[in-house]
Amino acid sequence: MAATGPSSTETLERVRAGLAARYRRERRFRLFGAASAILGLLFVLMLFVSIFSNGYSAFWQTQVKLDIYFDPEVIDPGATGEPQVIGKANFDKVVRGALYDLFPDVSGRQERRDLKRLVSAGAGFELREQVLADPALVGQTRTLWLPADDEVDMLVKGYIDRDLPEASRRLKDRQIAWIDALAEKGLVERQFNAAFFTTGDSREPELAGIGGAIKGSFFMLVVTLILSFPLGVAAAVYLEEFAPKNRWVDLIEVNINNLAAVPSIVFGLLGLAVFINFFGLPRSAPVVGGLVLTLMTLPTVIIASRAAIKSVPPSVREAALGVGASAMQTVFHHVIPLAMPGMLTGAIIGMARALGESAPLLMIGMIAFIVEVPETPLDPATALPVQIYLWADSPERAFVERTSAAIIVLLAFLLVMNGLAIWMRKKFERRW
Amino acid sequence: MDTAEQAYDMTNIEKAETVPPRPDPGPEPAVVQFAPEAEPAEQEVAEERAEYDTIGDVTAKDAVMTVRDCNVFYGDNHALQHVNLDVGRNEVVALIGPSGCGKSTFIRCLNRMNDTIETARVTGEIRLHGDDINSRETDVVLLRARVGMVFQKPNPFPKSVYDNVAYGPKLHGLASNRTELDEIVERSLLRAGLWDEVKDRLDDPGTGLSGGQQQRLCIARTIAVDPEVILMDEPCSALDPIATAKIEDLIDELAQNYAIAIVTHSMQQAARVSQRTAYFHLGKLIEVDSTDKVFTNPGHRLTEDYVTGRFG
Numbered sequence: 001m002a003a004t005g006p007s008s009t010e011t012l013e014r015v016r017a018g019l020a021a022r023y024r025r026e027r028r029f030r031l032f033g034a035a036s037a038i039l040g041l042l043f044v045l046m047l048f049v050s051i052f053s054n055g056y057s058a059f060w061q062t063q064v065k066l067d068i069y070f071d072p073e074v075i076d077p078g079a080t081g082e083p084q085v086i087g088k089a090n091f092d093k094v095v096r097g098a099l100y101d102l103f104p105d106v107s108g109r110q111e112r113r114d115l116k117r118l119v120s121a122g123a124g125f126e127l128r129e130q131v132l133a134d135p136a137l138v139g140q141t142r143t144l145w146l147p148a149d150d151e152v153d154m155l156v157k158g159y160i161d162r163d164l165p166e167a168s169r170r171l172k173d174r175q176i177a178w179i180d181a182l183a184e185k186g187l188v189e190r191q192f193n194a195a196f197f198t199t200g201d202s203r204e205p206e207l208a209g210i211g212g213a214i215k216g217s218f219f220m221l222v223v224t225l226i227l228s229f230p231l232g233v234a235a236a237v238y239l240e241e242f243a244p245k246n247r248w249v250d251l252i253e254v255n256i257n258n259l260a261a262v263p264s265i266v267f268g269l270l271g272l273a274v275f276i277n278f279f280g281l282p283r284s285a286p287v288v289g290g291l292v293l294t295l296m297t298l299p300t301v302i303i304a305s306r307a308a309i310k311s312v313p314p315s316v317r318e319a320a321l322g323v324g325a326s327a328m329q330t331v332f333h334h335v336i337p338l339a340m341p342g343m344l345t346g347a348i349i350g351m352a353r354a355l356g357e358s359a360p361l362l363m364i365g366m367i368a369f370i371v372e373v374p375e376t377p378l379d380p381a382t383a384l385p386v387q388i389y390l391w392a393d394s395p396e397r398a399f400v401e402r403t404s405a406a407i408i409v410l411l412a413f414l415l416v417m418n419g420l421a422i423w424m425r426k427k428f429e430r431r432w
Numbered sequence: 433m434d435t436a437e438q439a440y441d442m443t444n445i446e447k448a449e450t451v452p453p454r455p456d457p458g459p460e461p462a463v464v465q466f467a468p469e470a471e472p473a474e475q476e477v478a479e480e481r482a483e484y485d486t487i488g489d490v491t492a493k494d495a496v497m498t499v500r501d502c503n504v505f506y507g508d509n510h511a512l513q514h515v516n517l518d519v520g521r522n523e524v525v526a527l528i529g530p531s532g533c534g535k536s537t538f539i540r541c542l543n544r545m546n547d548t549i550e551t552a553r554v555t556g557e558i559r560l561h562g563d564d565i566n567s568r569e570t571d572v573v574l575l576r577a578r579v580g581m582v583f584q585k586p587n588p589f590p591k592s593v594y595d596n597v598a599y600g601p602k603l604h605g606l607a608s609n610r611t612e613l614d615e616i617v618e619r620s621l622l623r624a625g626l627w628d629e630v631k632d633r634l635d636d637p638g639t640g641l642s643g644g645q646q647q648r649l650c651i652a653r654t655i656a657v658d659p660e661v662i663l664m665d666e667p668c669s670a671l672d673p674i675a676t677a678k679i680e681d682l683i684d685e686l687a688q689n690y691a692i693a694i695v696t697h698s699m700q701q702a703a704r705v706s707q708r709t710a711y712f713h714l715g716k717l718i719e720v721d722s723t724d725k726v727f728t729n730p731g732h733r734l735t736e737d738y739v740t741g742r743f744g
Contacts, residue, residue: 244550245550313587315583315585315587316587316589316590317548318545318548318581318583318587319583319587319588319589319650319653320589320599321545321548321576322543322545322576322580322581322582322583322654323576323577323580323599323600323603323653323654323656323657324573324574324575324576324577324600324603324604324657325573325599325603326573329603333599334589338590
């Protein structure tokens with residue numbers, strides 16, 4: 001630009017003088033922004049690193065290879081073949097026998113007890129299940145991998161310091177020696193812990209799994225989805241498309257927004273008072289959890305659905321009305337299909353929130369210690385976040401890794417759900 | 433308020449808070465004071481009437497729709513005032529006037545699209561072949577099948593070309609089987625002059641067509657239900673001159689079968705396509721006459737000012 005006169009040169013000079021400061025401010029602002037983003041990411045990274053480093057080992061479980069002789073004398077002395085007799089048999093003795101055979105020179109009550117403790121208390125149950133399933137096993141010898149005790153598991157995974165004095169660790173010197181001897185023979189091995197995903201809670205960490213919690217959470221989410229999605233969408237459609245604009249509707253709107261901000265524990269108390277005390281629904285049941293979480297997610301679903309309906313351009317409604325569609329046909333043929341991706345996204349995000357929720361479940365008794373994996377939504381169950389809370393409270397070292405492992409599983413579910421929401425938004429997003 | 437006016441039955445109004453009311457006319461400019469006998473502001477209805485007398489002949493030879501003393505209120509805003517106008521068979525009526533003069537409001541009365549605006553209130557008598565469309569007996573769905581509408585912005589459904597055209601006939605059960613439906617779709621697209629361009633991509637989304645094609649698709653969608661009247665609300669305002677020319681040719685052809693009312697901002701367009709022209713100003717219908725007369729020898733000073741480009 002050529003300066004045409006003295007005045008314009010002067011303006012240019014002034015602008016130029018301020019430019020450097022302007023750009024500096026801009027750079028500084030950008031730097032702050034980048035710094036806060038990096039800090040946020042760093043915290044997330046820290047969370048993930050700490051949880052994964054603590055939890056990944058729980059997906060493997062130390063197993064001990066034993067030659068089990070299903071001694072008819074112990075299991076079924078009368079050779080009856082009756083399940084009742086086999087069920088009551090002392091399978092611990094069978095396991096013990098296999099261990100004594102491996103270490104024949106171990107004698108004395110205390111020593112033998114220590115030896116027995118290398119294998120999980122659940123090993124006997126496992127054998128019983130096998131024999132009940134196949135009674136022909138009695139009298140035969142089988143080579144089986146059985147879960148090791150949680151302390152052994154911790155030692156093999158390297159969480160127990162061998163240099164500590166014997167009195168201050170949970171495993172005795174001789175137990176460590178036996179484990180090393182077994183390991184040398186290749187009889188101790190870390191195997192993938194499939195049981196972790198299928199079993200319920202247990203006092204023994206090596207037997208405890210998140211199967212019951214996952215199923216409880218699943219039942220709860222099913223109930224929540226079935227109730228909150230249709231109700232939420234119907235409410236949103238009514239409020240957006242049919243409700244007259246008056247003070248009552250305004251009041252409803254304000255209350256829906258308020259409901260979304262109510263602390264979740266309040267919904268738990270409400271569920272306790274209404275669903276359990278008044279309607280007499282079973283305690284600790286996923287169906288009650290689902291009802292409570294429905295109350296909690298409903299406002300989220302309604303608000304997301306209304307936003308999705310609002311984003312459908314009025315021209316589509318006009319077009320439909322213009323060719324003679326009724327108000328309801330307009331909504332069902334055009335508005336809802338176009339708003340569906342947004343509504344589903346809202347529902348999935350609501351579900352993800354419900355999955356991570358623990359406070360309201362404490363109020364309705366889903367915090368109980370429940371070993372059985374629930375079969376129906378009416379059976380007592382616990383949920384993933386509550387299971388995490390329960391395990392985080394347990395003193396055993398082995399529960400620490402299980403807590404983190406359960407958190408990993410929960411985070412994986414949440415990531416999948418949120419990823420699904422993002423994918424759906426990207427896939428079905430329309431621009432007008 | 434005029435005793436002849438019948439308060440519009442509010443219970444019939446369907447809800448949909450979609451379209452904002454058209455812009456207010458704003459404060460009256462000085463040019464409005466054309467009727468020296470009228471006194472400003474509050475006065476008796478009888479005296480007021482004189483101001484709303486329309487110059488020219490509001491009736492049509494073979495009237496399909498007759499509008500008598502139509503008023504529209506958006507809340508307290510009297511957006512359309514005492515309008516009388518006929519729409520005749522096989523003719524194109526152009527509605528012209530400056531923005532906010534009420535021409536779109538008027539056209540939306542004819543198929544009760546104003547129902548969708550919550551604050552809108554329509555009074556007066558609008559008859560389609562003698563049936564009062566605002567009466568309780570009139571089914572608004574049926575009315576809109578008889579009085580189709582093409583909007584300012586092309587608004588095809590985000591569905592395939594085929595489904596766009598087939599939607600109306602399906603809705604009203606006009607086709608008993610797929611073959612009939614195919615025929616209706618083909619005939620409608622042919623009449624809208626779009627068939628040759630889209631016959632190979634009937635399954636492509638209608639929103640993927642060009643602007644002019646989209647608008648012709650909307651016209652095809654409208655005529656697919658075989659209406660008696662077609663209302664067009666500035667159908668070419670979003671199109672380029674070539675697409676506009678195509679639509680105008682199409683309007684000419686359609687006029688042989690339908691009664692058409694078209695709102696337009698282009699006086700050239702009004703002159704080209706219409707047989708009669710109605711000039712609106714600030715919610716009043718100032719003048720109606722044959723298009724030739726309105727453009728060459730207007731009866732009112734406001735009309736003259738507008739068509740000669742002195743304002744507007």
